[in-house]
Amino acid sequence: MKKVKTYMDKLMEDKEFRKRFDEEYQNLCIGEQVARARHQAHLTQSALAKRIHTTKSAISRYESADYSGYSLPLLNRIANACGTDLRIIFSAKQTKDDLRIARQNSL
Amino acid sequence: MKKVKTYMDKLMEDKEFRKRFDEEYQNLCIGEQVARARHQAHLTQSALAKRIHTTKSAISRYESADYSGYSLPLLNRIANACGTDLRIIFSAKQTKDDLRIARQNSL
């Protein structure tokens, strides 16, 4: 079981691979969470954009499935404008149960 | 209770104020979580940096108290290199109990 790590480490040395691995494999589904928080706050993309002094195109970009370049400053502004708190947690590797519970607790 | 929101909205129109509000008031303590995850993985800043193909100064920057410009791509690489999962959750506004529980569950 050591070879996989060795192999991955090798792949990860390539910048382009790292980037696409993050984008296409390690999907955190932030976009869906943004959209869900916004809907629960009964806001349109335009209305949310206005609250945080940006434009609807920026919100759309954040809710788009194939975006991954999120920053905490902007995510935080979005969360607050939707009446929520943004929680960032370094947690132990998750089991399926963890994921189910996390889904229940979040919006 | 409407005046505070009106006042804050006015203040928030100023870009410099927004920036400093995020940095100095809305402290998410990401730096502490990064340091804690790294320590639990028994890694030095240099060792962690090597794993994610950056330098120790970048790690130090992320662990510094007065930094706030975190990006999810880099936080995610850090979390994984420390053997943890990064969880981003838009949650209901927290009570003190919520915070206590979150602290217990995270590293």
Next chain:
DNA sequence: ACAAAGGTTAGCAAATATGCTAATCTTATA
């Protein structure tokens, strides 16, 4: 069909983070 509101996309300048080097400070330990 038409209009209006909500949402998406492209493209670009400005702002911001990243990667990097080198110098410096701390701490532990021989």
Next chain:
DNA sequence: TATAAGATTAGCATATTTGCTAACCTTTGT
């Protein structure tokens, strides 16, 4: 004290995100 490892900081070029405009697509309702 001297040495080495760990950590912090400054400064800069490069890379990435943000804010913005304008065009376009979708959906809803008349």
